[in-house]
Amino acid sequence: xxxxxxxxxxxxxxxxxxxxxxxxxxxxxxxxxxxxxxxxxxxxxxxxxxxxxxxxxxxxxxxxxxxxxxxxxxxxxxxxxxxxxxxxxxxxxxxxxxxxxxxxxxxxxxxxxxxxxxxxxxxxxxxxxxxxxxxxxxxxxxxxxxxxxxxxxxxxxxxxxxxxxxxxxxxxxxxxxxxxxxxxxxxxxxxxxxxxxxxxxxxxxxxxxxxxxxxxxxxxxxxxxxxxx
Numbered sequence: 001x002x003x004x005x006x007x008x009x010x011x012x013x014x015x016x017x018x019x020x021x022x023x024x025x026x027x028x029x030x031x032x033x034x035x036x037x038x039x040x041x042x043x044x045x046x047x048x049x050x051x052x053x054x055x056x057x058x059x060x061x062x063x064x065x066x067x068x069x070x071x072x073x074x075x076x077x078x079x080x081x082x083x084x085x086x087x088x089x090x091x092x093x094x095x096x097x098x099x100x101x102x103x104x105x106x107x108x109x110x111x112x113x114x115x116x117x118x119x120x121x122x123x124x125x126x127x128x129x130x131x132x133x134x135x136x137x138x139x140x141x142x143x144x145x146x147x148x149x150x151x152x153x154x155x156x157x158x159x160x161x162x163x164x165x166x167x168x169x170x171x172x173x174x175x176x177x178x179x180x181x182x183x184x185x186x187x188x189x190x191x192x193x194x195x196x197x198x199x200x201x202x203x204x205x206x207x208x209x210x211x212x213x214x215x216x217x218x219x220x221x222x223x224x225x226x227x228x229x
Contacts, residue, residue, distance in 0.1 A: 002166055002175050006220040007033035007196045008213045009067045009176070012058065013049065014200035020054075021061045023204065030209035031217070034067040034089075036178070036198045039082070041072040044096055045145030052078075052085035059086030067198070069117065069178070071144045072096070076103045083110035089174075091115030091138050094126035104133050115176075119144055124158050132171055137162050139194065142179030151180030156192040163193025186216045190223030 010032050015023040024035050037055055042048035059066055065088035072078065075092035082090055090107050094100050094116055107114045116127045117138035127134065139158045142149035159175060166173050177189045178198035186197055197220055203212045 002163060002173060002193060003195050004224070005033075005195060006190065006217055006224060007174075008203075008216050008220075009034035009036040009196060009198045010203040010209070010213070011036040011038055011178070011198050011200035012204070013038045014204040016204070020058065024058055024061050026209055027203065027213075028062045028064050030203075031213045032064060032203075032209075034065045034196070035062055036067045036069065036200075037087075039068060039070050039072060040145060044073045044093065045071045047145050052081045055082060055085035055087060065089065067091075067115075067176070067196075069115075069138060069144075076106060079103065079106045080110060083107065083112045087112050089113040089115045089136050091117050091136065093144070094118050095122045100127055100130060101133070104130065108133075117144075117178075120152055120155055124162055128162070128165055131162075131165060131169060131173060134173060136174040136176055136196070138176045138178055140179055141177050141181070141185070141189075149180055151182070151185040153185070153188070155179075156188060159189065159192035159194050166193075181216070183215055183219060186219040187223040190220035191227050192223075193227065194220075195224070 010027045040047045040049040067089050068087040070092045104114045113135035115136040141152050141155040175194045176196035177194045181197045181199045182202040206212045
């Protein structure tokens with residue numbers, strides 16, 4: 001089953017890196033359930049962000065879990081580094097590897113929750129058969145690599161497909177949506193089956209962290225209620 005708890009995960013990709021400690025603490029104090037960290041290598045995606053040292057630094061600033069999304073080539077090579085740095089959930093792209101099973105096994109071996117995702121132009125079929133080994137599925141509603149993109153509503157069918165499969169198999173998984181999540185898309189994401197929403201610029205770009213996080217949670221709860229009807 002998908003967790004009934006709605007969680008909001010502000011993405012530090014949109015935070016003020018000059019004051020990162022202040023930013024993540026403010027998000028936590030405003031009610032964030034997780035901090036989402038987007039790791040980009042300049043190869044799998046065009047941009048470069050940060051590595052394990054920043055994860056380690058953020059981990060020291062907050063008590064809520066770190067939700068780490070690896071947008072990198074050869075994620076297996078860096079699993080131990082990012083797990084050791086403080087990842088609570090470590091997600092990688094299925095299309096970045098030839099075989100997802102050993103990467104999932106390696107993450108689990110480190111005592112960290114396993115997560116997997118694909119870009120919008122790849123099917124969830126790349127990992128759907130391995131759902132029993134996965135703790136979290138991330139549905140990208142934009143293409144990985146850039147912040148501030150517009151939500152792609154056609155990605156809701158991926159959320160629904162994963163949700164339906166999870167319910168059918170009676171397994172426990174979090175379904176997360178990342179990309180353009182805001183007041184216009186949060187309810188629909190939850191109605192499709194998501195329980196974790198990543199929001200970057202909508203939270204960190206607002207100056208009203210508590211208001212935006214509460215708004216997203218309320219909208220998602222409305223969607224979840226309709227889903228259960």
